Amino acid sequence: MDWFLQQLINGLALGSIYALIALGYTMVYGVLRFINFAHSDVMMLGAFAAYFLAPVLAHVLASESYLSALAIIVLAAAICAIIGMLIEFLAYRPLRRRPKLAVLITAIGVSLLIESACQHQAIFGAATRPFPKLIPQRDYQLAGLSVNSNDIGVLIVTAFLLALLWWIVQRTKMGIAMRAISFNEPAAALMGININRIISFTFGLGSALAAVAGVFYAMRAPGIEPLMGIQPGLRAFTAAVVGGIGNLPGAALGGVLIGVLETFAGGIPILSNYRDGIAFSILILILLFKPSGLLGKTEVEKV
Amino acid sequence: MNARNSKKWLLAALGAALVISYFSAQFNRYYLGVAIDVGINIILAVSLNLINGHTGQFSLGHAGFMAVGGFTAAKFTLLTAPAFFPLSLLIGGLMAALAGLLVGVPSLRLRGDYLAIVTLGFGEIIRVIFQNSQAFGAATGLTGIPDLTTLFWTFGTAAITVYVVTSLVNSTYGRGFICVRDDEVAAAAIGISPTRYKVTAFVVGAFFAGVAGALYAHHKTVMQPDGFNFIRSIDIVVMVILGGMGRTTGVIIAAVVLTVLPEFLREFASYRMILYSLLIIGLMLARPEGLFTIRKRTNAGA
Amino acid sequence: MSVSLLLDSITLRFGGLTAVSALNLSVSGEDLLGLIGPNGAGKTTVFNLITGVYTPTEGTITFNGRPTTRFKAPQLARLGIARTFQNIRLFGSLSVFDNVRAAVQLHRSHGIRDALSRGKSFHESEKVVADQVMEMLELFRLARLRDEPATSLPYGEQRRLEIVRALATQPKLLLLDEPAAGMNPTEKVELMKLIQFVKDKYKIAVLLVEHDMQVVMGICQRIAVLDHGIKIAEGTPTEVRADPKVIDAYLGHEHS
Numbered sequence: 001m002d003w004f005l006q007q008l009i010n011g012l013a014l015g016s017i018y019a020l021i022a023l024g025y026t027m028v029y030g031v032l033r034f035i036n037f038a039h040s041d042v043m044m045l046g047a048f049a050a051y052f053l054a055p056v057l058a059h060v061l062a063s064e065s066y067l068s069a070l071a072i073i074v075l076a077a078a079i080c081a082i083i084g085m086l087i088e089f090l091a092y093r094p095l096r097r098r099p100k101l102a103v104l105i106t107a108i109g110v111s112l113l114i115e116s117a118c119q120h121q122a123i124f125g126a127a128t129r130p131f132p133k134l135i136p137q138r139d140y141q142l143a144g145l146s147v148n149s150n151d152i153g154v155l156i157v158t159a160f161l162l163a164l165l166w167w168i169v170q171r172t173k174m175g176i177a178m179r180a181i182s183f184n185e186p187a188a189a190l191m192g193i194n195i196n197r198i199i200s201f202t203f204g205l206g207s208a209l210a211a212v213a214g215v216f217y218a219m220r221a222p223g224i225e226p227l228m229g230i231q232p233g234l235r236a237f238t239a240a241v242v243g244g245i246g247n248l249p250g251a252a253l254g255g256v257l258i259g260v261l262e263t264f265a266g267g268i269p270i271l272s273n274y275r276d277g278i279a280f281s282i283l284i285l286i287l288l289f290k291p292s293g294l295l296g297k298t299e300v301e302k303v
Numbered sequence: 304m305n306a307r308n309s310k311k312w313l314l315a316a317l318g319a320a321l322v323i324s325y326f327s328a329q330f331n332r333y334y335l336g337v338a339i340d341v342g343i344n345i346i347l348a349v350s351l352n353l354i355n356g357h358t359g360q361f362s363l364g365h366a367g368f369m370a371v372g373g374f375t376a377a378k379f380t381l382l383t384a385p386a387f388f389p390l391s392l393l394i395g396g397l398m399a400a401l402a403g404l405l406v407g408v409p410s411l412r413l414r415g416d417y418l419a420i421v422t423l424g425f426g427e428i429i430r431v432i433f434q435n436s437q438a439f440g441a442a443t444g445l446t447g448i449p450d451l452t453t454l455f456w457t458f459g460t461a462a463i464t465v466y467v468v469t470s471l472v473n474s475t476y477g478r479g480f481i482c483v484r485d486d487e488v489a490a491a492a493i494g495i496s497p498t499r500y501k502v503t504a505f506v507v508g509a510f511f512a513g514v515a516g517a518l519y520a521h522h523k524t525v526m527q528p529d530g531f532n533f534i535r536s537i538d539i540v541v542m543v544i545l546g547g548m549g550r551t552t553g554v555i556i557a558a559v560v561l562t563v564l565p566e567f568l569r570e571f572a573s574y575r576m577i578l579y580s581l582l583i584i585g586l587m588l589a590r591p592e593g594l595f596t597i598r599k600r601t602n603a604g605a
Numbered sequence: 606m607s608v609s610l611l612l613d614s615i616t617l618r619f620g621g622l623t624a625v626s627a628l629n630l631s632v633s634g635e636d637l638l639g640l641i642g643p644n645g646a647g648k649t650t651v652f653n654l655i656t657g658v659y660t661p662t663e664g665t666i667t668f669n670g671r672p673t674t675r676f677k678a679p680q681l682a683r684l685g686i687a688r689t690f691q692n693i694r695l696f697g698s699l700s701v702f703d704n705v706r707a708a709v710q711l712h713r714s715h716g717i718r719d720a721l722s723r724g725k726s727f728h729e730s731e732k733v734v735a736d737q738v739m740e741m742l743e744l745f746r747l748a749r750l751r752d753e754p755a756t757s758l759p760y761g762e763q764r765r766l767e768i769v770r771a772l773a774t775q776p777k778l779l780l781l782d783e784p785a786a787g788m789n790p791t792e793k794v795e796l797m798k799l800i801q802f803v804k805d806k807y808k809i810a811v812l813l814v815e816h817d818m819q820v821v822m823g824i825c826q827r828i829a830v831l832d833h834g835i836k837i838a839e840g841t842p843t844e845v846r847a848d849p850k851v852i853d854a855y856l857g858h859e860h861s
Contacts, residue, residue, distance in 0.1 A: 035420065095588065100415050101359075101361055102591055104361065104419060105361075105540075105544065105587050106583070106587040108537065109581075109582075110580070111580075112576055112583070113581060116576030116579075116580060117577050120573060120574070120577065121573075274435060277428045280424035280427050283420065283421075284421050284424045287413060287417050288409050288412075310723050467721060470721055471721065474719075475707075475730075475731060475734050476716055476720050477720060478703055478707040478710065481696065481707075482696050482707045485696040485697050485699070486694050486695075486696060488658070488690075490696075490707075491678035491679050491682070492656060492690075492694075492771075493682055493708040493774050494708070494710075495707070495710075495711075503717075549698070
């Protein structure tokens with residue numbers, strides 16, 4: 001029983017990270033009906049942003065403190081929000097009226113560009129860098145279970161962000177506009193909604209969440225490197241599809257589900273070699289049998 | 304090349320390939336290697352063009368079919384003898400075609416972006432399977448494959464690939480591929496089964512990718528699963544995009560350029576992916592019909 | 606060439622929405638049946654049901670005695686049901702010639718193997734196809750445009766091309782989905798003459814969905830009226846025009 005609960009907590013922590021990334025995929029798909037391949041790279045950039053911010057902030061605030069960690073996360077999120085909006089503006093917006101295929105190819109191009117540019121010596125270099133400790137590392141003992149401070153951090157922050165996101169999407173004008181666009185873009189435009197601004201906002205929001213995910217992922221990982229976003233990105237995308245692409249609670253649910261499943265399966269040695277294959281297999285199975293996901297609706301094409 | 308003399312063209316090309324190949328011992332080994340690489344990439348690009356270009360199905364897993372063809376052909380030659388090389392090419396192609404059928408039938412019901420993801424996934428799954436398969440050398444792959452690929456086999460196959468794809472597409476039957484690309488619903492309304500055409504394109508494309516993989520295996524003499532990942536698929540996709548999706552001539556030129564250029568620009572090897580990705584983005588934003596196409600008024604030919 | 610299409614108690618539900626309810630419709634012989642109704646009545650939905658784009662939730666469709674309820678568009682085309690679309694759907698990358706050629710291929714005698722072997726029989730078949738296409742293009746005065754990209758034609762001629770393409774599949778029943786949409790009065794008169802010509806020359810049945818009353822009343826022998834997915838009236842143009850239920854349904858809508 002203890003082992004089960006222990007894995008569960010670890011799984012929830014990992015799942016929260018996936019959920020944060022998945023939300024970005026699903027939000028962008030909701031408003032633009034397209035898969036932002038470059039999203040996982042923004043997550044990586046968030047981790048790197050935190051990496052470079054940590055020593056800078058150490059001059060101002062105490063390093064390895066909750067306050068500085070918070071500041072780093074917020075700043076990294078802000079930086080990535082801007083990056084996300086920039087990508088949308090430069091690479092996706094000009095292709096808004098074109099067939100979906102063109103944007104998809106461009107997204108792949110952007111993703112490869114970020115990855116290969118960051119791998120170049122002049123930028124980050126391909127080598128893995130150890131990630132600094134942002135918060136005091138402590139293992140708390142609760143009812144016979146060992147919970148790491150990183151895990152607690154990610155659970156608390158994710159819960160907060162999910163609540164914040166829910167509030168934004170349900171109660172603010174921006175959020176309602178996002179939902180309007182995802183239901184019916186032409187009608188939303190006719191209602192006076194500034195489509196460009198809302199789409200920018202969506203990208204910014206999704207990228208900020210990805211950045212936070214990137215920081216927490218880095219805290220658990222042995223180190224950071226330019227290709228670190230690929231694997232979690234794949235899991236998160238699968239999660240978004242599992243939950244129903246375009247559906248926000250679905251993405252969160254999917255993320256947690258995949259995180260928990262992966263943690264439980266992680267103990268099985270045979271499966272670990274096939275990890276990439278398994279993630280893709282789940283994705284393919286869902287797309288083939290229930291493309292609308294667990295919580296999504298099937299779309300009917302109007303002829 | 305029009306309908307009447309396409310067969311003569313094919314025979315001429317095969318003849319030329321045979322003659323040139325006969326003298327290949329005289330050529331500089333390095334240039335010979337590059338020429339064979341060019342031929343293999345032409346096969347890959349033209350075969351993918353049938354799927355992505357003519358039929359408009361965005362497949363991101365072509366490297367997977369190449370891997371299937373390469374591994375099975377190499378294994379076959381290693382188990383039998385170099386004399387069976389032509390047979391191994393055929394086997395590689397057929398196994399890849401089978402893979403194409405298995406991947407295509409379930410996937411081709413999906414639309415655009417989902418199909419891309421699923422084919423990407425299948426490509427990666429194929430890679431992972433080979434990576435964990437002892438019979439195919441696991442992570443190290445197969446080595447010591449006999450160097451049997453000649454100019455004749457390479458360009459002969461390339462000529463056949465071009466012939467098959469263009470003959471198919473330019474026939475009345477083959478107009479169906481383009482109809483499926485342009486408007487599936489309208490195509491169905493005039494009796495064209497979109498799924499059947501998509502699967503056919505997939506299987507034919509996969510077959511030639513498999514043969515290309517077999518040629519590749521017997522050229523590089525090693526087959527490593529790592530080399531057949533998503534990036535490799537993207538390499539081929541870029542050729543198709545650069546050449547103008549659906550324009551066979553453009554795609555051939557793009558394949559030649561993108562094989563030869565990196566050789567000349569060896570110093571810039573570290574910038575290769577950066578340049579490629581900029582190329583992809585630039586093409587999509589500025590010239591989606593590709594660099595090597597003259598804007599024709601209709602798709603009346605290849 | 607007698608034909609019979611029978612819709613028996615057709616109902617279509619999308620989740621909670623009932624698009625079509627207990628519809629009975631029949632087209633036979635060389636009928637020219639018009640299907641009208643206010644916006645959102647479900648006319649195009651009925652079309653999509655007949656042509657296999659949607660599958661009915663309840664009820665059956667029979668064509669010439671064969672149950673075709675679950676059949677998809679390609680099978681129905683083979684059986685002899687052809688259609689045009691509300692928003693003209695031509696093949697944009699293909700020429701006028703090739704658009705029709707693609708439809709002729711339904712009844713062609715040569716296939717993949719011939720295309721690859723490029724032997725004598727292939728070339729002969731292709732010539733037969735080319736002749737068939739040119740014959741139709743000439744008949745419908747599109748021959749001089751044969752190599753133009755299909756979508757570069759003026760709207761009226763695109764519509765004509767779409768009808769020619771549908772006819773190239775040698776249908777027994779032709780479904781026209783708002784063919785007069787976006788046309789000026791002259792074009793509409795042309796269209797009416799075209800439809801009449803098609804019916805007389807090819808001896809087929811035509812089912813027409815249309816908003817334009819001038820067109821509908823002008824050429825249809827019988828008219829069925831839909832409102833909110835239910836058939837509220839059926840009869841000759843005169844009968845339908847005077848039917849109070851029909852007038853009621855259209856209250857507030859203006860037609861020429």
